[in-house]
Amino acid sequence: MQPDSILTTHPVSATRRQFVRSVIYGGLAFYGLPAFARASKPPLGHVVIVGAGFAGLTAAKYLRAWSMGNLKVTIIEPNPQFISCPQSNLVLGGSRTLDQLSFAYDLSRKQHGLHWIQDSVTSVDLVNKQVQLARGNLSYDRLILAPGVDFNYSKIPGMSAPVADIPHAWKAGKQTLQLRQQLESMPDGGVFVMTIPTGAYRCPPGPYERACQVAHYFKQHKPRSKVIILDANADITSKKGLFLQSFNGAYQGIIEYHNNSEILRLDAASKTIKTDFETVKADVLNVIPPQLAGKVAQVAGLNNVDGRWCEVDFVTYASSLQADVHIIGDSISAGLPKSAHMATSQAKVCAAAIIDLQTGNAPNPLPVFANTCYSFVDNQQAMHVANVYRYDPAKKSMVSAEGGGVSAKASVQEGEYAQAWAENIWADTLT
Amino acid sequence: MKQIYARILWACIAIWSLSTHAEDSSATHTLAASCAACHGPNGNSLGGTPTLAALNQAYFVQRMQGFKDGSVTSTVMHHHAKGLTTEEITALASYFAQQPRQTAHALPHQSFLGAQ
Structure with missing residues (x-):
């Protein structure tokens, strides 16, 4: 007897085949769909989502849940697992391992009946509504792009392409471990230099949190070492007062903050950076490159704001250039912090709007959502910035509501809240 | 033939329940979902923050109004x-009061594969 499916390579009995089938169909019937919806065209159409980070995965989950399974959702994601950027600076500080921030996609996939293709999109045919993959074309009714950020090395004088031993570690993964290893092998008395780009970048407080984490590690293990921040911006861009409390308090004599310090010349071989004011030589160099919308948004030609970010309508997250392509997360131009919570909040508004559009209803014209973002200053203490944002139709943008703000100071209690935030947003995104 | 009618009926029920669902609470459930980052899926916290699912409606309003007017510190x-x-605040109180308390799924931790 020949096996009748790719599920097994062993010959199977009729009973076993029936069992396998009923398990498959049982799984598909999870959302209580009528049979025709599975067998033929899904009643509300097919949404293809490019990218399974916080934004893309959240959109997938809520599209399925809120449409009660009446939308088919396919995710295209090249990476085999989910690595959380939030808390990845703590790997550098030594209080987290990358394993603690790594998750399997399987549960989310099964739980929500997602179709999944592990691949990258090479081009988008906006006219025929198809994305092209290495293995062929895929048609969509609506497309969601959630590719995160891409790096623009051409803007770094002297480092126009990535250099193997100068990690960015701005996407959690291999480079996070590489940077941690470089810090571990650096002798006491060494200098860690981090550069921060101008303009919007992923996680506004992230670089300053990183400086605190590296300083925390130095303070315990290499107390004669220094952290030099070369910030191309005129000032600290997020939680300024709070970070200054750490820079001038616990980390005085370790962290040096230099503003308006754009890279004029970088020599990768000697890890030396020249700015308007000084020439700094690093033992460990961490260049956070200038950023722009993820590659697929560029390939689709939808990065229409300064050639960097994508302009969208904040009611539906549709591209201003293409009504049936929605863009969420770090790739959009919003004047909003590029954070994980923001990405998930946008994803939910987008998912609700797509279901309305596909059912012929008008989307909620006045979306409201929250953003909470914690930064750790050591292994225990954290601080927050929290705001409600609401859509302002006159300004056509999401505007911060009254009453938002930051912590009075970093605390252990907020460190516990920050951990709770991480576990809950992971659960919301990944289960 | 009978089966086809059954399927059409199913489709009507699905579309009807979907549209009433959307009318009732699209704006509220989207706003409520935004709370999940700290308070867990459908208000079911994994710990460290209060579970909002099935929380008494009046208590929710009392706490939130207190945070809003400053009479309750936070x-x-x-x-x-x-x-x-x-x-x-009233709409969120009503939404969360209706959510069932559920045991959260364990997070799908996996060791870093190193492929990225």
Whole structure:
């Protein structure tokens, strides 16, 4: 007897085949769909989502849940697992391992009946509504792009392409471990230099949190070492007062903050950076490159704001250039912090709007959502910035509501809240 | 033939329940979902923050109004409560009161594969 499916390579009995089938169909019937919806065209159409980070995965989950399974959702994601950027600076500080921030996609996939293709999109045919993959074309009714950020090395004088031993570690993964290893092998008395780009970048407080984490590690293990921040911006861009409390308090004599310090010349071989004011030589160099919308948004030609970010309508997250392509997360131009919570909040508004559009209803014209973002200053203490944002139709943008703000100071209690935030947003995104 | 009618009936029920669902609470369930980052899926916290699912409606309103007018002190929540309208607080209270308490799925931790 020949096996009748790719599920097994062993010959199977009729009973076993029936069992396998009923398990498959049982799984598909999870959302209580009528049979025709599975067998033929899904009643509300097919949404293809490019990218399974916080934004893309959240959109997938809520599209399925809120449409009660009446939308088919396919995710295209090249990476085999989910690595959380939030808390990845703590790997550098030594209080987290990358394993603690790594998750399997399987549960989310099964739980929500997602179709999944592990691949990258090479081009988008906006006219025929198809994305092209290495293995062929895929048609969509609506497309969601959630590719995160891409790096623009051409803007770094002297480092126009990535250099193997100068990690960015701005996407959690291999480079996070590489940077941690470089810090571990650096002798006491060494200098860690981090550069921060101008303009919007992923996680506004992230670089300053990183400086605190590296300083925390130095303070315990290499107390004669220094952290030099070369910030191309005129000032600290997020939680300024709070970070200054750490820079001038616990980390005085370790962290040096230099503003308006754009890279004029970088020599990768000697890890030396020249700015308007000084020439700094690093033992460990961490260049956070200038950023722009993820590659697929560029390939689709939808990065229409300064050639960097994508302009969208904040009611539906549709591209201003293409009504049936929605863009969420770090790739959009919003004047909003590029954070994980923001990405998930946008994803939910987008998912609700797509279901309305596909059912012929008008989307909620006045979306409201929250953003909470914690930064750790050591292994225990954290601080927050929290705001409600609401859509302002006159300004056509999401505007911060009254009453938002930051912590009075970093605390252990907020460190516990920050951990709770991480576990809950992971659960919301990944289960 | 019978089967086809059954399927059409199913489709009608699905579309009908979907549209009433959307009318009732699309704006509220989207706003409520935004709370999940700290308070867990459908208000079911994994710990460290209060579970909002099945929380008493009046208590929710009392706490949130307190954070909003400053009569109840908080570490973080006043920054959210002050940004919400009284109507939004009432709608969220009603939404969360209706959510069932559920045991959260364990997070799908996996060791780093190193492929990226």
